[in-house]
Amino acid sequence: MMVNDAGRTHFLKVLKEGFRYDRRKIDEYRELTIIKGCSKTAEGSAEVKLGKTHVMAGVKFGLEAPFPDTPDEGILMVNVEESPVASPEFEVGPPSIEAIELARVVDRGLRESKLVDLKELCVKEGEKVWFISIDIVTINDDGNLLDACGLAALAALQDAKFPKVVDGEVDYHETTNKGLELKKIPIPVTIYKYGDHLLIDPTHDEEIVADARLTVTTVSSGDICALQKAGEGRITTQDVEKMVELSLKKGEELRKVLEKTK
Amino acid sequence: MSYDKRIDGRDFDELREMDASVGVIPRADGSAFFRMGGTSAYAAVYGPRQTYPKFLQNPAKGVLRCHYSMMPFSGAGDRVRPGPSRRAKEISMVTTNALLPVIDLKAFPNAIVDVFISLPQTDAGSRCAGICAAALALADAGIPMTDMVGAVAVGRVDDKIVMDLCYDEEAYKDGPVADIPVAMTHRTKEITLLQMDGEISKDMLAEALEKIKGAMDKIHEKQVSALKGKFEKVKAEEKPAKI
Amino acid sequence: MSEIKVKDKNIVVPGEELAEGMDFIPSGAAFRENEKIYANRIGLVQLEGRVVKVIPLAGKYNPERNDMVIGKVVDILMSGWRVDLLSSYDAVLNIRDAFDRYIKKGEDLTKFLQIGDWISAKITNVTSQKLVDLTTKGHNLGKLQPGRIMKISPYKVPRVIGKKGSMMKMIQRATDCKITVGQNGVIWISGHPEMEILAYDTIKKIDEEAHTSGLTERIKQMLEKETGKKLEDEGDQI
Numbered sequence: 001m002m003v004n005d006a007g008r009t010h011f012l013k014v015l016k017e018g019f020r021y022d023r024r025k026i027d028e029y030r031e032l033t034i035i036k037g038c039s040k041t042a043e044g045s046a047e048v049k050l051g052k053t054h055v056m057a058g059v060k061f062g063l064e065a066p067f068p069d070t071p072d073e074g075i076l077m078v079n080v081e082e083s084p085v086a087s088p089e090f091e092v093g094p095p096s097i098e099a100i101e102l103a104r105v106v107d108r109g110l111r112e113s114k115l116v117d118l119k120e121l122c123v124k125e126g127e128k129v130w131f132i133s134i135d136i137v138t139i140n141d142d143g144n145l146l147d148a149c150g151l152a153a154l155a156a157l158q159d160a161k162f163p164k165v166v167d168g169e170v171d172y173h174e175t176t177n178k179g180l181e182l183k184k185i186p187i188p189v190t191i192y193k194y195g196d197h198l199l200i201d202p203t204h205d206e207e208i209v210a211d212a213r214l215t216v217t218t219v220s221s222g223d224i225c226a227l228q229k230a231g232e233g234r235i236t237t238q239d240v241e242k243m244v245e246l247s248l249k250k251g252e253e254l255r256k257v258l259e260k261t262k
Numbered sequence: 263m264s265y266d267k268r269i270d271g272r273d274f275d276e277l278r279e280m281d282a283s284v285g286v287i288p289r290a291d292g293s294a295f296f297r298m299g300g301t302s303a304y305a306a307v308y309g310p311r312q313t314y315p316k317f318l319q320n321p322a323k324g325v326l327r328c329h330y331s332m333m334p335f336s337g338a339g340d341r342v343r344p345g346p347s348r349r350a351k352e353i354s355m356v357t358t359n360a361l362l363p364v365i366d367l368k369a370f371p372n373a374i375v376d377v378f379i380s381l382p383q384t385d386a387g388s389r390c391a392g393i394c395a396a397a398l399a400l401a402d403a404g405i406p407m408t409d410m411v412g413a414v415a416v417g418r419v420d421d422k423i424v425m426d427l428c429y430d431e432e433a434y435k436d437g438p439v440a441d442i443p444v445a446m447t448h449r450t451k452e453i454t455l456l457q458m459d460g461e462i463s464k465d466m467l468a469e470a471l472e473k474i475k476g477a478m479d480k481i482h483e484k485q486v487s488a489l490k491g492k493f494e495k496v497k498a499e500e501k502p503a504k505i
Numbered sequence: 506m507s508e509i510k511v512k513d514k515n516i517v518v519p520g521e522e523l524a525e526g527m528d529f530i531p532s533g534a535a536f537r538e539n540e541k542i543y544a545n546r547i548g549l550v551q552l553e554g555r556v557v558k559v560i561p562l563a564g565k566y567n568p569e570r571n572d573m574v575i576g577k578v579v580d581i582l583m584s585g586w587r588v589d590l591l592s593s594y595d596a597v598l599n600i601r602d603a604f605d606r607y608i609k610k611g612e613d614l615t616k617f618l619q620i621g622d623w624i625s626a627k628i629t630n631v632t633s634q635k636l637v638d639l640t641t642k643g644h645n646l647g648k649l650q651p652g653r654i655m656k657i658s659p660y661k662v663p664r665v666i667g668k669k670g671s672m673m674k675m676i677q678r679a680t681d682c683k684i685t686v687g688q689n690g691v692i693w694i695s696g697h698p699e700m701e702i703l704a705y706d707t708i709k710k711i712d713e714e715a716h717t718s719g720l721t722e723r724i725k726q727m728l729e730k731e732t733g734k735k736l737e738d739e740g741d742q743i
Contacts, residue, residue, distance in 0.1 A: 005621050
């Protein structure tokens with residue numbers, strides 16, 4: 001996020017009068033579309049359009065040796081590619097620190113909520129476990145990539161079906177009907193701070209003048225399973241309380257949309 | 263052996279179902295989506311723009327840079343590890359060379375046009391779908407071009423010339439196979455990309471290169487309809503959720 | 506054979522044949538190859554006698570001397586500022602072309618213009634290598650107060666301004682916003698936040714529909730509906 005003084009001054013004035021850069025309220029998400037099964041080569045996939053922000057997530061299953069310290073657990077990995085198709089600021093090359101942060105925050109929400117019991121992914125203890133990779137690729141960046149990526153990862157996991165295993169090897173041409181039974185649906189909601197104002201789901205023009213932001217990942221029981229404060233500015237403890245309240249409320253609304261998506 | 267019926271039931275000259283649209287990535291200066299059967303590609307154009315370091319630019323004429331990338335979940339089997347493989351680098355280079363002949367580089371000296379191609383799913387013919395999408399995205403961006411470019415893989419399976427091979431045909435084991443991706447300019451039908459994997463006689467090759475012209479016209483029709491369609495009324499989209 | 510193959514106001518794509526015969530003259534985004542004339546960009550056909558012109562519908566701004574443009578200061582140089590015109594090429598504003606007041610050598614340039622400031626400027630020179638020089642000396646040029654910045658295609662700017670400025674005057678009257686339109690497609694809007702949004706939406710709509718007919722009427726109706734104001738017809742004296 002660049003600090004852009006002239007842009008910030010103007011947006012603060014707009015917020016003070018009770019507006020933002022489009023006709024939404026400060027706690028209103030843009031039009032949200034979730035489409036599952038958008039990639040036939042992935043074992044599970046979903047694309048999310050949040051306003052003009054557009055991301056796609058794909059799940060691939062593999063059979064690998066487990067990590068030595070968890071011989072009876074499967075492996076879950078989240079990767080985010082800030083593809084240069086999505087923004088003039090994204091470059092070809094290894095993931096930027098922003099892409100790494102995005103991936104790790106989404107990962108934390110999935111992992112800490114224990115939405116998948118990793119022990120259920122064990123095929124042969126010490127030898128073979130399921131390795132589930134969730135790759136999220138940006139297609140258009142118009143702000144708030146994190147929330148879009150979080151939803152895409154969840155929808156792709158909901159869409160995922162195990163491939164057939166023939167003679168101990170994965171046969172990618174055949175799918176089973178067995179999916180991942182997700183025990184929780186952890187939804188990340190990012191709240192952005194501008195001076196004394198908080199809002200959600202900024203467009204790119206709104207996002208680049210934010211002081212700071214806090215991502216709160218919550219599950220339906222009301223528990224928080226991940227937090228991430230980002231940006232160069234500061235937030236107060238009262239801010240955190242308000243942001244958590246808002247995340248719980250919006251997280252529940254987003255969860256309902258996900259549930260309705262086939 | 264004789265290849266009498268195509269694995270997916272198509273006629274030998276028949277292309278897979280195509281889908282094309284432009285302006286799909288609003289942040290980009292030009293963009294497109296192109297699908298041929300189970301292979302689909304996004305292309306985004308940024309430029310002409312300045313790039314760093316400056317020595318990559320040419321004060322006499324513009325520079326075109328294409329970059330091809332498969333999304334990690336787009337391969338037929340295992341996950342594709344992110345990062346440029348040798349294959350992806352080669353495809354990036356031949357894609358650039360497939361488009362350069364129609365670009366008016368003198369129109370943007372000291373600047374660079376970047377074309378990024380990203381594929382969500384592939385079923386053979388990925389570099390061709392990428393080139394079709396890239397040509398569309400360049401036109402959408404208003405980059406001066408003397409012609410449009412289309413691409414498709416023609417091939418040989420056993421005794422037959424087939425158009426637009428699918429993955430299963432590329433992997434055909436019961437006889438000789440040749441996979442020939444070709445890119446052509448529309449007006450003059452000149453070749454800007456030509457590669458081949460497999461085995462083929464020179465007569466079959468000549469026949470294949472003739473047959474491809476009809477396929478190129480069909481691709482061109484799809485591209486033109488996507489470009490002009492943008493300026494007609496916006497079509498109805500999937501009903502979005504309101505939070 | 507001497508023949509025009511397209512009609513006025515057709516939309517054409519790169520490589521599309523427009524005319525055949527040596528009596529025709531290509532103009533705009535059109536070129537001659539042997540006997541035929543083709544389009545080299547996506548654009549709108551404009552036929553005027555023997556001139557076959559294509560007005561581009563896409564493409565970045567091509568800097569031209571005397572154009573008024575809006576840009577953002579992105580760097581402070583030894584003798585001035587580098588300005589981003591949101592096009593293919595950057596521009597430079599030299600100190601001597603910036604202010605009427607004399608600036609001493611070594612004076613802190615950030616007192617005048619900082620990185621991130623938006624300015625309206627006039628292009629004084631464009632070299633063959635596309636190096637662009639600016640001046641902010643002149644009426645209504647210089648640093649812009651904080652406002653809403655938007656970007657449209659430079660080819661739609663004439664439509665946004667309108668004949669004798671009529672479209673822009675209508676938008677300003679409806680929204681009570683101050684609006685400055687740069688030839689490079691960058692536009693500065695300042696007014697009440699809700700009206701800024703209306704101005705933004707209106708200009709975006711013109712950007713998307715500039716090639717259609719009946720646009721002025723649709724825009725007038727949209728503005729009247731949103732503001733409840735009655736707007737005079739284009740062409741009326743103000």
